[in-house]
Amino acid sequence: MRSSVLIFFLLLISVKSFSQAPVLAVNRVDKRTNEHIRQTSMYLFKDGGGVTKLSFSVRALDDAYYLLLNLPIAATVKRGTEVSMIMDNGQVIKLISNNDVISLNEADVSKRMMVFDLEADKEIKELLKQPVKAISIPTANKGTVVVNLLTKDKGLIRSGIMLAQKK
Numbered sequence: 001m002r003s004s005v006l007i008f009f010l011l012l013i014s015v016k017s018f019s020q021a022p023v024l025a026v027n028r029v030d031k032r033t034n035e036h037i038r039q040t041s042m043y044l045f046k047d048g049g050g051v052t053k054l055s056f057s058v059r060a061l062d063d064a065y066y067l068l069l070n071l072p073i074a075a076t077v078k079r080g081t082e083v084s085m086i087m088d089n090g091q092v093i094k095l096i097s098n099n100d101v102i103s104l105n106e107a108d109v110s111k112r113m114m115v116f117d118l119e120a121d122k123e124i125k126e127l128l129k130q131p132v133k134a135i136s137i138p139t140a141n142k143g144t145v146v147v148n149l150l151t152k153d154k155g156l157i158r159s160g161i162m163l164a165q166k167k
Helices: 002-018 120-129 156-164
Strands: 024-029 036-040 043-046 052-061 064-070 082-087 092-096 114-118 132-138 144-148
Touching (some): 043 156, 052 156, 064 156, 082 120, 092 114, 092 120, 120 156
Antiparallel strands (some): 024 036, 036 052, 043 052, 052 064, 064 114, 082 132, 132 144
16 A cells, blocks of 8 residues: 555655656866856656646756757657747747757657757847747658747746846
């Protein structure tokens, strides 16, 4: 009886921990390069059916900011791919992928993240102004994947950027 109650509480805690908003997971100075590294925890965006469609994290090295995205499907995203961030007011922000992400099949879903530079004058300023409504990612083998964010998730990229900023 005790073990079943313990298992129930462990499952409840683990489910609750997966649905938390991003927090600052890394905040340290690298000993070799003296760079101040800040990174948020991963957050999973889900569609209306509760299926994970995309995960994101924000990383900052000194004053350089990066948005990290991961599609949990066997998709190929080439370096230089333009990903569109559709804002709440309909404005579109284009981000350029810095790396290749290649997954051969569903059993080989890549754990590599798509990395996007965020410029302080352009993208960061716009992402801090208003929430992101949808993210459109063109892939080489699956067509364009559009992730419409749930209402509760719209402001999380903005929150992640604010967490990663220097205080």
